[in-house]
Amino acid sequence: MDMLNTVSGRFVRQANRFTEKITADASSGLPAEPDRYLLYVSYACPWAHRTLIVRHLLGLRDVIGVTVVDPIRDERGWRIPGGDPVTGVTHLSELYLATDPSFEGRYTVPCIWDTVTGRLVTNDFPAITTMMETQFTAYHREDAPDLYPVGLRPAIDEINALVYDSVNNGVYKAGFARSQEAYEEAVDRLFATLDLLEERLSRRRYLVGESLTEADVRLFPTLVRFDSAYHGHFKCNLRRLVDYEHLWAYTRDLYARPAFRETTDLDHIKRHYYGTHPHINPSGIVPKGPLIDWDAPHGRDDLR
Template identity: 55%
Template sequence: MGEAEGNAELGKKAFKRSKSHFADRVTADGRNGWPVEAGRYRLVVSRACPWASRAVISRRLLGLEGALSLAITDPIQDDRSWRFTLDPDGRDPVLGIRFLSEAYDARETGYPGGVSVPALVDVPSGQLVTNDYQQLTLDLATEWTALHRDGAPELYPAALRDEIDEVMADVYEDVNNGVYRAGFASHQEEYEVACRGVFRRLDLLAERLGSRRYLVGEAITEADIRLFTTLVRFDAVYHGHFKCNQWKLTENQVLWAYARDLYQTPGFGDTVDFDHIKRHYYQVHTGINPTGIVPLGPDLSGWLTPHHREELGGRPFGDGTAPGPVPEDERIPARGRP
């Protein structure tokens, strides 16, 4: 999302997602020049964006709300990039900027690439630190441990990393990015290859999850977060808007139950704003939806129905505990919830 609209090449060539240009890391030892420090950085996200939503979920599960502040952009961009029009006077109250592009410009004047979320910004200098959405959440899980809440889960446990990486690579290629390759395809064959790849992988994931509650191990990991952010958007936007319509998520018994299980887990559903998701995709992607009409459906009430996945065992947070209540200023408005 930021990546799709900003750093992807669309047109006659097949959809290609560009690598993050700013790939500095915030680490415990500060080896990239950016040490972990409570209050120093601000996480800028769009609740519409699946890549940014990973970071929002991780931040909440790890209890980093007090150490890493959150800026939420308007789901509708304009030609000047992500906007802070949800804030008083249209400015982010911490960074004092109107557009995320200002933090990019502070880091590199005349940067020719797109302005993407999630973005980690250094508050004292106002400069972008990183827009590396793949590495950011891994670092939150492994480099920010000194600031984690008591009872924070291990989202990227060392003993399972090889398996997690393997699963995430397949999910990224065929599902996370596959829906975009289908949605932005410019000719029939390109679309059909991407769409078939999406559903082939979803079938394999359903087979994997038929006898286990989570993708890797007995608790939630980074792999589950990355799959969830696509599944939660599937029927609302990818099925119709991106033409990934061989079947709906609600028609796959295993994946629908798995997605509901995660949605109902603290830290997941309480970060999802369906209103932002639908308005962004249908109103920003004018090449796909030139009228800008946002559909009324789908019915969201099913997200709160029993899933029975607990019968498979496993513990959502492993040896840890659930995160506390959502901060008042981060709660999802009623129009964005089931």
């Protein structure tokens, strides 16, 4: 499960338990086909958020089903309001234990259930979006963007590695740290990377290349949560997102697009973070703010 290094107080993320591949050619035994797979997500979770964005962008909403869990976890983990209409379960943990009765970690989203074999096939969140992008191409909408173009994959992978370690996971390293040294180390790396990204985005519209890619999809969920959750709740408070001219405009640029806007639920986000970490927020009180104008003009249309 997600854990701490008890000596250093550093946060260590749980390894992904299920890592099977869904492939276009069915070589894995799990063919990419419509109406077979069910994606479990939380609107609060940044790792799940990226899968919803990609599913929307590529036109896969009628190909891969989705079940959304409640933003507040109880003692059994993620709850499914009203029960899951496909599997009949009331908690995500039931699907984990049905697949592996010996499983003892945290029951994480996103994950994918195979309705044919009746098991979870993956909770490997870094692989789920690239799998949608490369293995479900036969079902992409006609004008779907190429989010993981072959020629840009090395550059995308390089920036993704930096963003994951220092930003996506970096906010958790800060928020769940249990020593001053571990906290300051995480915060310093986080803001050093945000400063680097600010400079990079001052001269280009997207992180890699001249159009939207997987790299932008992976950065957005952390940025859109930053001022509402990570700045206060996780003590990532050297600066706010809105204090960065270019990062803030970049986030609004992405948010203006339906796939990003329609999959962002700030109510779920705030209720989850402030309501499920009693060691950080014992009262469970959810703040009303901040007030953010997501629709302010971003002015980035002329950048390339």
